[in-house]
Amino acid sequence: MIRTLGLTKRFGRITAVDAVDLDVREGDVYGFLGANGSGKTTTVRMLLGLVLATSGRMEVLGEQMPGAGRRVLPQVGALVEGPAAYPHLSGRRNLALFDAMGRGTERRTRRARVAEALERVGLDGVDDRPVHAYSLGMRQRLGLAGALLQGPRLLVLDEPTNGLDPQGIHEIRTLLLELNAAGTTVFLSSHLLAEIEQLCTRVGVLDRGRLVVQDQLSALQGLTGRVEVHTPDVARVRQLLNGVVEHADGERLLVRDADPAALNARLVGAGVRVRELVPERRRLEDVVLAATSASADRFGSDRGADGHRAHGEAEVLER
Ligand SMILES: Nc1ncnc2c1ncn2[C@@H]1O[C@H](COP(=O)(O)OP(=O)(O)OP(=O)(O)O)[C@@H](O)[C@H]1O
Missing domain, CATH: 3.40.50.300 (P-loop containing nucleotide triphosphate hydrolases)
Incomplete structure (x- = not known):
């Protein structure tokens, strides 16, 4: 068109x-x-x-x-x-x-x-x-x-x-x-x-x-390869998934794992109470901010908690 x-x-x-x-x-x-x-x-x-x-x-x-x-x-x-x-x-x-x-x-x-x-x-x-x-x-x-x-x-x-x-x-x-x-x-x-x-x-x-x-x-909102898990059994999950829990915020954990179904089965099998489990997706905001670094503030938002660049592809396109 x-x-x-x-x-x-x-x-x-x-x-x-x-x-x-x-x-x-x-x-x-x-x-x-x-x-x-x-x-x-x-x-x-x-x-x-x-x-x-x-x-x-x-x-x-x-x-x-x-x-x-x-x-x-x-x-x-x-x-x-x-x-x-x-x-x-x-x-x-x-x-x-x-x-x-x-x-x-x-x-x-x-x-x-x-x-x-x-x-x-x-x-x-x-x-x-x-x-x-x-x-x-x-x-x-x-x-x-x-x-x-x-x-x-x-x-x-x-x-x-x-x-x-x-x-x-x-x-x-x-x-x-x-x-x-x-x-x-x-x-x-x-x-x-x-x-x-x-x-x-x-x-x-x-x-x-x-x-x-x-x-x-x-x-642009593709999968990040992480899974967001909400559970009251945070210590148990950390123990079970030693090393792949990348971030914890109260009862919300970010786990490096590309297979949510298998992760869910493993957690439930081990008696963990899973309230919510979703694959994490990139946010458009992160993609845009990574590609437009110099004008980031003009979109009126920050770069996210860890300030990381969200996505390699967007970086390639960056000047
Ligand atoms: N007629 C013009 N003469 C000189 N410079 C201009 C003219 N029109 C636009 N510009 C300049 O070109 C650039 C892009 O302007 P443009 O209005 O296309 O941006 P925009 O993304 O639509 O912005 P906004 O959201 O503020 O409308 C700006 O630097 C602006 O000052």
Whole structure:
């Protein structure tokens, strides 16, 4: 759905986007993650033909961009930072104008299209208020409604939950998952790890303009080769598994063992009361922080208890 090769954008001496190779596949909910200033918005703007690339190639829906923009963009719903609207007009009126500007949109069905888009984003009850009376969250929803008008094959959203309260974030997340289940590919940028983790199937991470990670979320959250065991019989487990208990925190132990079933059988066989036993998975946060060391603090979290680098693969990709 989106492929770029060596996509680069320079603003004078600043390289905002540096040789990025994006690979967004049909059916993905692709999370484009990066700290503030890492180049997300600039990339999104290039994909939509709003900014010209300095160098590199881009394909959207299988066609070369920006050349094929007239054919491609009507099939792409977009929400880029700070959606614009006429403040003195209602949300409904704004959407009708927006729809009228779209290519080949049928006038006869406009009213129904606008009503459906307003309903989808939960604005149908307040649609006659002028937009200047909208909260930031309502404006964001209106922008999203605009992106949905044409029933797009691909949605490109720059920080779609910006300014929304937790309830609003939950509603947008549900909406995006519904749209995706109905066949829409979603590409969204965010600086929020938790948002990406809850929503996305595939993840790309930008660090100072460079794509340092790109993989399926499930692969990034791969097994660590450790098993987390919760038990009141901590001393007994330590005695039984001499040397492979790597970490203990109260009744929670981390055991170096790649076979949870065998471990469980051994512990239970020895009379240990096992409350919970799960294979440990890498956290997206650790993968991202390992790959973006210089900007770690900008994601607003620490490196974890032992400060370790989580994953060799991410280190290879690191500059
Ligand atoms: N029009 C411009 N002129 C000069 N520099 C720019 C321009 N647009 C962006 N930049 C610079 O390019 C870099 C990347 O900016 P960009 O807005 O793409 O990042 P971002 O990841 O979207 O950040 P944010 O989350 O804060 O929106 C920044 O250093 C920014 O200052």
